[in-house]
Amino acid sequence: MHGTDTTGSPYAPHTADEQAAMLEAIGVDAIDDLFDIPADVQFDDEFGIDARTERETRRLVRSVLGRNDDLTELLGRGHYGYYVPSLVDHLADRSEFLTSYTQYQPEISQGFLQALFEYQSLLVELAGLEIANCSMYDAATALGEAATLADRVRETSGHRVLVPDLLLDGRKSTLSNYVAGTDLEIETYPMDDGNVDLAALEERVDEECVMVYAENPTVRGTIEERLDAIGDIAADRDALFVLGSDPIALSLLRRPADVGADVVVGDASVLGLPTSYGMGLGLFACREEYLRQVPGRLVGASEDATDRRAYTLTLQTREQHIRRERATSNICTNQAWVALRTAMHAAYLGPSGMIDLAKRGVTRAEDLAARLDPIVGVKAPVHDRRHLREFVAHVDQPAAAVAADLETYGFAVHVIDDHLLQVCVAGVPDDRVDAFVEAIEGVMG
């Protein structure tokens, strides 16, 4: 009956007879009689949006998105084009997962709750901390939540939050908004050749600091060499040490629990999602002592009336729907389905696959830098450090012009300064890396 019919909602199944019977049962003549809207605020105009058939709509979206250039993206900074196995698409797209909502009725939501419990467990293993929630929006908002957590749990005299001066603008700005309603003040500390400048950091941390934030790898792709020293500096002044990372990096790099991290945040969608124009998955793990202060949802194991193990949302008295203005966070709808995808992708890779992916991120970045460095007018990498997935290269020509030229060859790279580019190999097939080297030779030549 609906098919190509575009009159009315194609997803409302009412026949004319049914509608008439329903109106009669209610006791009104027409649907309009059910609307209780005063005349002075009624909308009597049209939106001017044309209805389309499904086929036409698909063509519309295909045609609009078709205006995106087909570029090989050597772009990173938390979003990578890692190959997502078909298993993830097919199973996460099972409509029971996709079309359910928050598990308010656990008896009919066991599958999703268990998948989220497994996601939490994945993060617990990766971070070495005891608690992980079942998702925040993205790395930037998870960082904001970490700051407000620090404000609640630290009884220091001040409200200073220290972040690296190389923090991504989106994260810095989001953090500023998150703390705008608190007494927290965001301050930066300098970086030294890609890593934290320890001496400068130590100078800036005092008893008025509630939080020190560092990232591994850093925004420049360098691997932080002295995480334990950063942890010590924070601990000495009773500041929370918050570490930014992601599941692939955590598979290989030092375990946050071993370097004194109190909270781990970051973007977990490096697994499970393609580069979805910045759509993400905020990971949030922390020490058990902050359990009652953790933002967001938690899935716990329990038993049902037959004594079988069963899962449920738990500790909801922290949440906005119960605690209202005293809640630990305002987050309600989160990123549960993305967390499911990430857990599936991690399960597909297994520990060996995750470690291998991380190792390849190191060796492929080193290899590419070694191939770019001999090109006249290029120095790569700029930082004399170990790298994961990405690195900064210096170009003698204006970086913006180089990047624009590279686009004509089919490649996208970051421009970070007048003469600095950032290049990422994660998810880029070997033959495209080869082509990129040729392209940059062409551009620089």
Added chain:
Amino acid sequence: MTADQDGFGNGGGSRGSRYDQARYVDDGQYEPLLSEKDRTRVEIDGDDSPLPDDLTRDSLELPELSEPELARHYTRLSQMVYGIDSGPYPLGSCTMKYNPKFTEDVAALPTAAVHPDRSDRSIQGALELMYRLQDYLGRIGGMDAVTLQPPAGAAGEFVGIRVAAAYHEHNGEDHRDEVIIPESAHGTNFATAALGGYDVVSLPSNDAGRVDLDALEAALSENTAALMLTNPNTLGLFERDIAEIAEMVHDVGGLLYYDGANLNALLGRARPGDMGFDVMHYNVHKTFATPHGGGGPGAGPVGVVGDLAPFLPAPRVREDGSGKGTEPAYELFDPEHTIGKVHGYHGNWLVLVKAFAYIARLGDEGLLDASAKAVLNANYLASQIEYDVPYGPFHHEFVASAGDQDAADVAKRMLDYGVHPPTTKWPEIVPEALMTEPTEVEGKDTLDRLAAAFDAVVAEDDETLEAAPDRTTARRIDQTSAARNPRLSWQALDDE
């Protein structure tokens, strides 16, 4: 504990462990955890690592299973989940609509997968889609400017609060430190206002379940930054005095915020902008039928009237004037007095793609019809159940009272009748509330089945209700012990 020790896997990282579903049910669980099928510890040492030991962890221990095993695990898990494709889901205030399948296909187009740091010129398609969605939402809400950045409704609320704060500050009115919220409002409103640094002034309802104008008068002052309201409200009642409410709020210099959770009731019949609201969020996963994904992702775009547009988050999308013929060109730009960002990039992009496709599919006629059928369905269902529905007339949802029964038990028992129950015990102004929102996607037969479930439960005794559910995957789950003895990972289960 390794796979060897618990006997579920072959251990040592080899793939190929087997499991027998019936055995695990007998073992006291419905489906083993991945970690109970296999757990493999992989050591990381310097010899075959590209990094020195002092930069790496020692080992990683996770399940290592074959693809077929994973396919069965997740298929089994999906079979233990109830979604809108499984049956009716009349969860009040959540607007659980059927999600058309084609929107999944367009969101999965390879051309949708772009990196957020791409240059504007190389992603004209993404920018055009955002521009057109901004335009659609502006028309639907009666708003002058829209940001798509907030990744959920609560994040949209936060943008609204931050924009209001920036606006007042810009006007030299940063003494405004109060946000007024009706007691029946969504819990996120309170949490959002608090997160924004505001004191919450709670507003009681009048006997008719609507905003009490005298109480509002008393609550308003020169300290009022905003009133957060949804209309229709959480009882499904239209705030008929909305024009007067808007005038009262504006008279003291406050802003009126519209919580878009209930927008599905109004599509094409009334617009927040026309009612006097200054700022609103849209729950695209509700009104525009993008899947709720087990609790997300959603998206919570925010619309504002012209005066507030300069304060919206950065970046927004506009035409840059360099386009040719029928292909305008688009660019990102930062509004003049922007509050900055509330998400690292552009929010939940794939959800926005689905919302754009949904709106483009329905058009004016479809959107108008969606709210018509949603309101018809709510009224029909309410007329068919025996539970008392104390307030009215209502729009897209109604709140019944379970009376002497415990609403939470009623919900558990409804599970036995194969339907998802309503939202329970909220709003608190109705005793033992059953907040029910069938949405437009259910037909008369389904509504009759829902009504039959309600009516079957009405007749049942407390003993039956307290023993429910008994026809679901899992039986009644012990919430108390879950909270008293939190076990939040498979590692925590190891310690038992």
